[in-house]
Amino acid sequence: MKPLNKILTGLLSVLFLLPAYDGFSQAAQKADLSVAIGYFNVNNQVPYLTVNVKTKKTGRFQPVGGIAVKLFLNKDSAGTFIGKVVTNDKGTANANIPLSVKKEWDVSASHTFLATFEGNKEYEAAKTDLTVGRAKILISATDDKKITASVFELKDKNWVPLKGIELKIAVKRLGGDLPVNETPTFTTDSTGQASADFKRDQLPGDSKGNIILVAKVEDNDQFGNLSIEKTVPWGSKFQYVSTFDKRTLFATRDKAPIWLQFIAYSIIVAVWGILVYLVFNVIKIRKLGEDIT
Amino acid sequence: MENSTLAADEKIIADLLPQKFGKWGKIWTGFLIAICLVGMFAYYRQLRYGLIVTNMRDYVSWGIYISNFVFFVAISLVGSLITAVFRLANVHWSTPLTRIAEMIAVAAIIFASLIIIVDMGRPERFYNLFTHGRIQSPIIWDVIVITTYFFISILLLFYPLLPDIKILLRFKERSGKWLHKFYSFIGSFWKGTPAQFKLSDKAINILCITIIPVAFTIHTVTSWLFATTYRPGWDSTNFGAYFIAGAFLVGSGAVVVAMYVFRKAYHLEKYITENHFEKMGRIVVLLALLYLYFNVNEFLTPAFKMKESESAYLLGLFTGDFALPFWFAIIIGMILPILILLFKKGRRPLPVFIVGVMVVVGAWFKRYLIVTPTLLHPFLPMHDVPESYRHYFPSWEEWAITCGSLAGAMLIITILARIFPIIPIQETITEQHETVK
Numbered sequence: 001m002k003p004l005n006k007i008l009t010g011l012l013s014v015l016f017l018l019p020a021y022d023g024f025s026q027a028a029q030k031a032d033l034s035v036a037i038g039y040f041n042v043n044n045q046v047p048y049l050t051v052n053v054k055t056k057k058t059g060r061f062q063p064v065g066g067i068a069v070k071l072f073l074n075k076d077s078a079g080t081f082i083g084k085v086v087t088n089d090k091g092t093a094n095a096n097i098p099l100s101v102k103k104e105w106d107v108s109a110s111h112t113f114l115a116t117f118e119g120n121k122e123y124e125a126a127k128t129d130l131t132v133g134r135a136k137i138l139i140s141a142t143d144d145k146k147i148t149a150s151v152f153e154l155k156d157k158n159w160v161p162l163k164g165i166e167l168k169i170a171v172k173r174l175g176g177d178l179p180v181n182e183t184p185t186f187t188t189d190s191t192g193q194a195s196a197d198f199k200r201d202q203l204p205g206d207s208k209g210n211i212i213l214v215a216k217v218e219d220n221d222q223f224g225n226l227s228i229e230k231t232v233p234w235g236s237k238f239q240y241v242s243t244f245d246k247r248t249l250f251a252t253r254d255k256a257p258i259w260l261q262f263i264a265y266s267i268i269v270a271v272w273g274i275l276v277y278l279v280f281n282v283i284k285i286r287k288l289g290e291d292i293t
Numbered sequence: 294m295e296n297s298t299l300a301a302d303e304k305i306i307a308d309l310l311p312q313k314f315g316k317w318g319k320i321w322t323g324f325l326i327a328i329c330l331v332g333m334f335a336y337y338r339q340l341r342y343g344l345i346v347t348n349m350r351d352y353v354s355w356g357i358y359i360s361n362f363v364f365f366v367a368i369s370l371v372g373s374l375i376t377a378v379f380r381l382a383n384v385h386w387s388t389p390l391t392r393i394a395e396m397i398a399v400a401a402i403i404f405a406s407l408i409i410i411v412d413m414g415r416p417e418r419f420y421n422l423f424t425h426g427r428i429q430s431p432i433i434w435d436v437i438v439i440t441t442y443f444f445i446s447i448l449l450l451f452y453p454l455l456p457d458i459k460i461l462l463r464f465k466e467r468s469g470k471w472l473h474k475f476y477s478f479i480g481s482f483w484k485g486t487p488a489q490f491k492l493s494d495k496a497i498n499i500l501c502i503t504i505i506p507v508a509f510t511i512h513t514v515t516s517w518l519f520a521t522t523y524r525p526g527w528d529s530t531n532f533g534a535y536f537i538a539g540a541f542l543v544g545s546g547a548v549v550v551a552m553y554v555f556r557k558a559y560h561l562e563k564y565i566t567e568n569h570f571e572k573m574g575r576i577v578v579l580l581a582l583l584y585l586y587f588n589v590n591e592f593l594t595p596a597f598k599m600k601e602s603e604s605a606y607l608l609g610l611f612t613g614d615f616a617l618p619f620w621f622a623i624i625i626g627m628i629l630p631i632l633i634l635l636f637k638k639g640r641r642p643l644p645v646f647i648v649g650v651m652v653v654v655g656a657w658f659k660r661y662l663i664v665t666p667t668l669l670h671p672f673l674p675m676h677d678v679p680e681s682y683r684h685y686f687p688s689w690e691e692w693a694i695t696c697g698s699l700a701g702a703m704l705i706i707t708i709l710a711r712i713f714p715i716i717p718i719q720e721t722i723t724e725q726h727e728t729v730k
Contacts, residue, residue, distance in 0.1 A: 063677050090677040253427040264428050268437060274503050275444055278452075281496045285455070285489050289482030 030124045031055050033064060037071075037115050037130040039224030044136045047224075048096045051115055053087045055123065063091025067123070072114040073101045080104050082113070109134050109154040135162065135223040139169075139215045139230045145198035147180060149215035151188050151226070161192025165217055169196040171203060172212040172229065178203075180213070198234060205235020298729070302722050306460055309718045310467065311711055312559055318711075325704040332697015335690040336411060344414045346690045352675065353668045353685035358412040360661040361695050364543070365405035365702065366439070366515050367536070367656065371544025372398025372446050373508035377501035386572055388724060389564045389716040393551045395450040396713075397544070400705035402443045404698045409439075411694055431517045438511045445507055449500045452493055455483040456719035472712065512536045519663065525606040526595075526667040535587040539656065542580040542627075546652030549573050551706065553646035555715050564716050567642060574640030577648065578631055585627045606670035615666045618658045626655015 038050035051069050054061040064087060071082035080101055085093035097105065105111065112131040119125035134154040141147050147169050152159035165188045170177035178200065186194035198213075205211040210231050217226040247257045314322060339346050349356045375394035379387040410416045426433040458480030465473045483489060516536035519527040529535070552573065556565040596607055610619045630648040633639035639648070665685055675683060687695070 057680065062680055065679075089679055092677075249429045251429070253425065253429075256428045261428060264434070268441075271441055271503065271507060274499060275441070275448070278448055278496050278499065281492055282451075285492050286482040288486060288489050288492070289484045292484045292486060 030119070030122060031057075033067065033117060033123045033126040034061070035069065035115050035117060035126050035128045037113050037128060038219075039113065039130060039132045041136070041224070041226050043228055044138075046096055048094055049082070049113060051085055051087065051093045051095070053091045053093075053117070063087075063089070064123070065089045065091060067091075067117055069093065070116050070118075071095055072116075073097070073104050074108075074112050074114075076114055076116065109156075130224075132224045133222050135217075135226055137167070137215055137217060137226040137228045139213060139228045141198075141213060141230060141232050145234060146195055147198060147213055147215075148193050148195045149186070149188075149228070150191075150193045151217065152192055153223070161188070161190065162223075163188055163190045163192065165192075165194075165220065165223075167194055168214075168216045168218065169194070170214050170216070171200060172214045177214060177216070200234075203235045204238045205233070207238060207240070209233050209235045209237040211235035298726070301725065305722055305725065306718055308561070308563065309714045309716050309721065310461070310464060311714055314711060318558070318707075322704070322707055325700045325707065328700035329697045329704060332694045332700070335693035335697070338690055339411075339694070340416070346688060348681070348685055348688045348691065350682045350685075351678070352671060352682050353665060355412070355664050355668060356685060357661065357665075357687040357691045357695050358408055360657075360664045361698060362405055362408045362412070363515060363536075363660040363663065364657050365401045365408060365698075366512055367540035367543045367660070368547050368653075369398045369401035369405060369442065369446070369544070370508050370512055370537070370540040371548055372449060373504045374541050374544060375548060376449055377504045377508075380497070380501050381505075385724060386569065388720050389561075390548060390552060390569065390573070391453065391720075392450075392713070392715055392717050393555065394544075394548050395446065395453075396706050396709045396715075397547050397551060398446045399443075399450055399709070400702040402439065402446055403705060404702045406439055406443065407701075408698050409436075411698070431514060431521050434514045435511075435518060438507065438514050442504075442507050442511045445500060445504045449497070449504060451479075452497050452500065453717055453720070454713060455480050455489075455493060456485060457714050457717060459483045459485055460718050461714070475712070509537060512540045519667075523672070524667045525603040525670050525672065526663075529591065531587065531590055535584075535591055538580065538584045538587045539659065542577070542584045543653055543656035545573065545577045545580055546630075546649040546656065549577060549645050549649035550653060553642055553649070555710065556642070559715065561716065564721065570642045570645040571637075571640045574634045574645045574648070577645070577652065578634035581627050581631045581634070581652070585623075585631065588623065588627065602672050603670075606666055609666050609670065610662065615662060619662055622655045622659040622662060625651050626659060627652075 032055065034054045034056075036052045036054075038052065039047060040050065041047040049071060051071070053064045053067045053069065055064050056062075067087045068084055069087070070084050073080040073082055082097060082101060083095045085095045087093045110131060110133045112129050114127065114129045116127040117123070117125060136152050136154075136159065138150045138152075139147065140150075149167055149169055151162045151165045151167065153162045166185050167188065168177065168179065168185055170179050180196050181199040183196065186196055188194045203211060210233050213230045213232055215228050217223060219225060243251070245255070247255050249257065249260070335346075347356065371394045375387055376391045380391070410419055413419060422433065422436050426436065428434075458476050461468060461476045462473070462481060468476065513533035513536065516532040520529055520532035549570065552565050552569065556562060592607070592610070595603055596611070599607065609615050630652050633644055633648050638644070669683070669685060
């Protein structure tokens with residue numbers, strides 16, 4: 001075979017193979033979803049669940065919005081249906097445990113929550129479950145600023161103290177919780193109690209000096225998330241000083257600082273004064289020209 | 294003697310009168326108009342569907358438009374450098390370059406103003422900036438100073454044009470009916486009397502003195518739009534001087550590019566000589582060294598400390614997603630121009646032109662790098678946000694509008710060069726007479 005023919009044959013082979021390569025390729029696969037359930041009980045009221053949906057993209061977990069997840073209590077049936085939730089842009093959704101499952105709820109001290117996603121064009125079906133025992137947390141505070149948190153578990157219709165539970169005792173602040181002293185976490189003893197001394201004197205409170213204490217069990221494998229709050233007058237009284245009517249750099253336009261207005265408007269008047277003068281100068285030159293004409 | 298002087302004057306006039314577009318001039322203009330039309334269509338889509346057609350999201354809310362705005366503001370400063378600084382310093386060799394610099398300044402400042410409006414989601418509310426603007430906001434300072442600089446640039450283009458208008462009015466047939474009417478409208482009153490010259494010279498001097506602080510203000514205030522915002526990369530006390538040094542560099546780069554193109558297109562070798570390129574080359578190398586110095590200041594000290602809050606931003610520039618444009622801007626926009634222009638052979642017209650292009654292109658990327666990487670690296674890390682928030686690459690609409698604005702600025706320069714003499718005729722004649730004396 002001549003060299004030219006060899007090249008042509010080679011090129012033709014590549015040309016034929018290219019579409020073949022495409023033809024063998026498979027349809028795009030659906031992605032897998034990771035669904036997680038969280039159990040929360042705040043102030044021993046009606047618990048609620050959170051659903052968190054993620055998928056792995058380019059090696060990193062990304063939240064997935066718009067995923068409809070069905071939630072059930074103990075078993076997948078009509079009578080135990082908690083609700084259907086759709087995740088937001090952050091991949092999360094919340095659901096309160098409704099009155100309709102109260103009968104099922106009261107039967108046992110431990111429950112399993114089921115979350116199912118039926119799948120769609122983009123994602124495979126997914127399901128997960130979470131088993132939690134029913135527990136409650138209490139908080140008390142004495143005049144000598146000692147805080148005690150107690151954790152109890154429901155066993156045979158009785159609340160029994162829980163030993164060895166790790167919890168936080170903190171002050172609720174705007175951006176998060178501030179531990180009441182240098183110890184970040186506490187563990188309950190055989191009476192289910194953990195105590196902490198309050199060492200945050202002069203912490204700004206509200207106008208009456210009230211602050212909110214909080215005791216929290218977070219992401220416990222057996223009992224989920226429990227928290228309780230208590231308001232105590234241990235903070236310093238916060239006196240709000242309004243700058244609303246003051247002249248500041250961040251005030252409204254009519255409250256601009258005088259020094260700023262003076263400097264800014266002086267510069268503007270000076271420069272634009274020159275520009276106006278130069279425009280009049282053109283008129284003057286024009287007049288001189290017209291006089292000659 | 295007088296006859297020969299008159300003949301020399303007429304020769305200068307004949308050489309420097311505006312020329313009609315040739316074949317390539319028409320193709321160039323048509324090309325620019327086509328890009329502008331595509332940009333206008335993209336802007337229509339942006340108006341119709343909103344800023345969602347762009348790829349700007351919650352984090353990168355200032356994208357390619359604001360980068361382009363900073364670029365235009367920077368390039369407009371050249372009017373103050375070539376015209377005002379050189380005139381006040383009694384530098385005469387720059388006379389043939391003043392008009393080019395003024396045209397670039399006017400075109401750039403027009404598009405700097407327009408691109409800000411393009412960046413607005415609701416441009417019909419633009420007037421609110423004037424009716425409800427807060428004098429405490431650097432954005433208002435920028436609006437005021439851009440408007441001021443625009444008027445000063447127009448006046449600085451207009452005043453030195455008056456003696457040339459008188460010359461242009463002599464060539465009615467060559468100019469054509471409409472252009473002649475236009476010349477009459479803007480300057481038929483100029484008779485060239487000593488009194489008029491006195492007033493005009495005084496006005497030009499005042500303008501030259503006024504434009505320098507205003508030019509410094511316009512770019513300092515533009516830099517403060519960033520520096521008064523607490524962000525990695527923007528939190529710098531160096532920003533005003535850093536921006537001004539960069540602005541003078543890109544402006545000078547633009548002038549040498551325009552010098553070369555006009556010289557070739559209109560055969561102006563006699564007026565824009567190799568000596569002009571030699572001198573402009575020296576200016577560009579000085580400015581490039583100065584800007585490189587500011588860049589070292591801007592990046593070396595933060596990189597030395599490598600604070601945790603800024604490390605992602607800095608590493609993104611040095612070795613990460615933005616490393617290619619970053620090193621392109623530093624090497625092509627500064628280091629290579631310095632290396633080329635340090636040598637005498639590098640200051641010939643063609644190398645200077647190539648360096649000018651490198652400086653301008655490098656400067657455009659530099660502006661992009663000032664705006665975007667910082668916005669992608671906020672102090673508080675991004676948590677649980679849609680994937681599109683984490684990255685930014687302009688949509689086709691953003692590219693089209695940006696290219697349209699760049700083409701629009703070049704179109705204005707092209708039209709101004711078609712209407713007015715690229716080199717001041719009267720000043721060239723006067724200088725010729727002084728040389729003969």
